[in-house]
Amino acid sequence: MSSAEARRAPFAPPRAARTVPAGLALSLLGVALLAAIAAFMTVGARGSWSFVLQLRGLKVLQMLLVAYAIGVSTVLFQTITNNRILTPSIMGFDALYVLIQTALVFGLGSAALSAIDARATFALELAAMTGFSLLLFRWLFAGGLRSLHLTLVVGIVFGTFFRSLSGFMQRLIDPNEFVVLQDRFFASFNTVNRDLLLAAAGLTLLVSVFGWRMRRRFDVLALGREAAVGLGLDHRRDVTAILVLVAVLVSVSTALVGPVTFFGLLVANLAYQIVPTHRHAAVLPAAAMLAGLCLVGGQLVLERVFAFDTALAVIVEFVGGVVFILLLLKGRGAR
């Protein structure tokens, strides 16, 4: 162990010169994120501190968890699909989640559903989600990406299909139940379900430990299937593992705040710009912190400046959508 450690290159001049900005960018992001959290916790606080801190603390925790889940799942999804435009949401992952939710309310009724522990339904949804996404998306990516546009179309068709099916069921159910559903599906960063939040945090931690041990393989997978196989990776196994990871993270974020389509795209591409390295050990934290900064900072501005006049999700989706269109226009020349 020690001899291998000692032989590890301490400094290779050209590489060291490139990693300094990456480290610097990560530290600056970290500081900015901490500042945003501190401001969110304290600005405009009145009354009992313990009450304020607890209420806002849960909100911050939820936003950070969602930010982490969206940032990491998007970057990993883009790594295994070798592109920078597709994201789990664009490919219909969270439409699938909405469909499962709707089917549950349709089949059991919202009264029965709310009687069950939120964590139990979450576990059920998670299992269904992972199984479905593996079945549906495996064959698309197992043989490598054939054509970006074909895949995009397939994703949009799947997404539309899931959404239409959900819409159909929502029209059939009782209006009261529909209100319950609608409440769940409109992305909101204001409501916190404490039990669900803790369960989701635990689960996220679990898959992250598992993912962190694979981080060097992520770098190789980003080269594409053939290069990865040539360098000795079990491509099929690793891609399956990452798809499970992505399915879990998408479930976490959708369960907590509802579907957010373009946010992942926005933070992933910002992260690629800010951190000048291909290493996931730097890109993943950058994407997660950027997402956290956007959500906490955005919510802060929204609550304190605009006094809740508008929803954060609307702004995030607007900016993300614009970035998506810009990337598509730019990508036309490159591909």
Place this chain on the structure above:
Amino acid sequence: MIEARSVSKSYGPALVVDGVSVTIPKGGVTAVIGPNGAGKSTLLSMVSRLVGMDAGTVTVDGLDVSRTPGDVLARRLSILRQEQAVTVRLTVADLVAFGRYPHSKGRPTIEDEARVEAALAWLGLDELSGRFLDELSGGQRQRAFVAMVLCQDTDYVLLDEPLNNLDLKHAVGMMRLLRRAADELDKTVVVVLHDINFASCYADTILAMKNGRLAHQGPPAEIMRPEVLRDLYEIEVDVEEIGGKRIGLYFDARG
């Protein structure tokens, strides 16, 4: 030694490789030639386990490629495919360093760093090592990928049309380099080529494929004959001996 036994592959109804059995000896340069759609690339992909085979087996030094763990094989055999579309923004040095992955598993030692430097120097890429791949010309990028494959330091190096995108000077440079890799580093080089004359001048053995089958196998002197080439490409090819090398002249061939 690479041994393929009755290897077949079809894509849908099209049988691309049809029961090919071939032995590629250890050492030297082996060129695979043949018309478009003969199954050259597919055969190479199956040998390097990028594509699964429908029937048959391939062994590399006795290791069955479809059963041997990928990372064991990655230290014996490296492959460079025709198209290299990398979406990640990488510098030349980063790319070449990936060649060490099978050995270092992403934690490069000083020895790995030295080998990366050596591979860069070998291909004359020292000056370009900090440049991003998308800033290079087609030929420079091709050389960077070859450097990565050589950096993998395997006994067997498989290359699928490495002369694509290369002008005359760089094509000759590439073939010389592969020859040197075989002579000086004791590599076994298997290379798919379109230009029969490069095969004739640089290879020790030529495998000629047609319609998914192995048509001929032998040293250049045996393959570079008008009747063999006519049979292979279905055009008349005159063969002249120039400076001790057999050169096929097909530029004004009669069909």
